[in-house]
Amino acid sequence: xxxAIAAIISITIFVILTYFFMMGTAPINYTTGGHYVNxxxxxxxxxxxxxxxxxxxxxxxGASNVVTAIVVEYRGFDTLGEVTVLFTAATGLALLxxxxxxxxxxxxxxxxxxxxxxxxxxxxxxVVGTYIFIHGHLTPGGGFPGGAVIAxxxxxxxxxxxxxxxxxxxLSATESVxxxxxxxxxxxxxxxANEFLQNYLPLGTFxxxxxxxxxxxxxxxxxxxxxxxxxxxLHNLKGVHxx
Amino acid sequence: xxxxxxxxxxxxxxxxxxxxxxxxxxxxxxxxIAAGFADLAAAILxxxxxxxxxAITQAAIGAGITLAxxxxxxxxxxxxxx
Numbered sequence: 001x002x003x004a005i006a007a008i009i010s011i012t013i014f015v016i017l018t019y020f021f022m023m024g025t026a027p028i029n030y031t032t033g034g035h036y037v038n039x040x041x042x043x044x045x046x047x048x049x050x051x052x053x054x055x056x057x058x059x060x061x062g063a064s065n066v067v068t069a070i071v072v073e074y075r076g077f078d079t080l081g082e083v084t085v086l087f088t089a090a091t092g093l094a095l096l097x098x099x100x101x102x103x104x105x106x107x108x109x110x111x112x113x114x115x116x117x118x119x120x121x122x123x124x125x126x127v128v129g130t131y132i133f134i135h136g137h138l139t140p141g142g143g144f145p146g147g148a149v150i151a152x153x154x155x156x157x158x159x160x161x162x163x164x165x166x167x168x169x170x171l172s173a174t175e176s177v178x179x180x181x182x183x184x185x186x187x188x189x190x191x192x193a194n195e196f197l198q199n200y201l202p203l204g205t206f207x208x209x210x211x212x213x214x215x216x217x218x219x220x221x222x223x224x225x226x227x228x229x230x231x232x233x234l235h236n237l238k239g240v241h242x243x
Numbered sequence: 244x245x246x247x248x249x250x251x252x253x254x255x256x257x258x259x260x261x262x263x264x265x266x267x268x269x270x271x272x273x274x275x276i277a278a279g280f281a282d283l284a285a286a287i288l289x290x291x292x293x294x295x296x297x298a299i300t301q302a303a304i305g306a307g308i309t310l311a312x313x314x315x316x317x318x319x320x321x322x323x324x325x
Contacts, residue, residue: 067296100319132299140295148303155311230308237315 020190062203063137063212071142072215076197079218080182083225087179090229097236108162118160125153133223137212143219147226154231158238166235171228178225185214185221250291257284269324275313282306 057069071079132139133146154166189198197214204211261277261284268274282305289298 141299142296145296145299145303148300148308152303152307155307234308234311234315237312239315239319 017187017190020194058206061199061212061215062206063215064207065137065139065142067140068137068142068215068219069212072137072218073197073199076186076218079222080186080197083179083182083222086226086229087175090175090233093233094236097239100239110160110162114156115160118156122153122156125156126150129153129223129227133219134216135209136219136223137215138207138209143222144226146219146223147228148230150223150227151230151234154227155234158234165238166231168232168235171232171235174228175225175232178221178228181221182218182225185217189214247291251288254284254288254291257281258288270322271317271324272314272322275310275317278313279306279310282309 053066053070053074057063057066057073061069061073063069063073129146129149131146132141132149133143136142136146158166186197189200190196192198192200199213199215201213201217203213209216258281261281265274265277265281268277282301286298286302286306289295289301
């Protein structure tokens, strides 16, 4: 019964998305050669690709960090693929170490200096990681570095709580919600702006926190996803002590 | 320009020497730590070469998480290479 419902839901979503793809895509003119407009031989540009990115990214995306503009806006679909690769790696590792996790590890006592030091350092690590991914469209950094910094905070937590792991269910719930948020933001672009991951929010004032449309939203989602995924990998590798 | 060249050479040595040690060493734990040190030097090199985005990621992933993954793997297997 549940499988039938799931099949019906997925077929419905597939049909709707196909419809929007057909509606959204402009008719392709094959006579000019190529499936897409390559910036190299764009008609109103005699510039090289990097110069065009540097010149146009402010107008197109409103992000002051050009790297983020390319990663999330121009090449947003590739970034979705990268996130999927990381998700697949984390899932595969969880499957592989499932048996090892049940083997109980010897009981260890945490190092005193690490234990006291973590109390001082951990809040700063989490704040810096959050800063990096929230300001991804303004300053160097973004979802992947911010999530990695937060995951190193998780690592410190694992080193201190030697006989406990991380809350696994909360981590995987965070990861799923963040991944679905990314996909949903992209699908809303398909509905509202006719293209997957197209920007449909106002660009706002340049260099302000609330600017650049959907880029900050996507980077917050990626930050949560990468942080919880890498934390889950570390938790799985460490194994849980059983009394 | 002179200082930039000197710093680049020092950092290049700091990347390559631990990397060679990590390949040659029979003690896998110290090899993992040497690899982490090479990653840290590479992160500083990226910062010198004006790629702060990559430097942040390299410092967090390379020097932090990869090292922990290696150490956890060594704890589950064996420390000495045969």
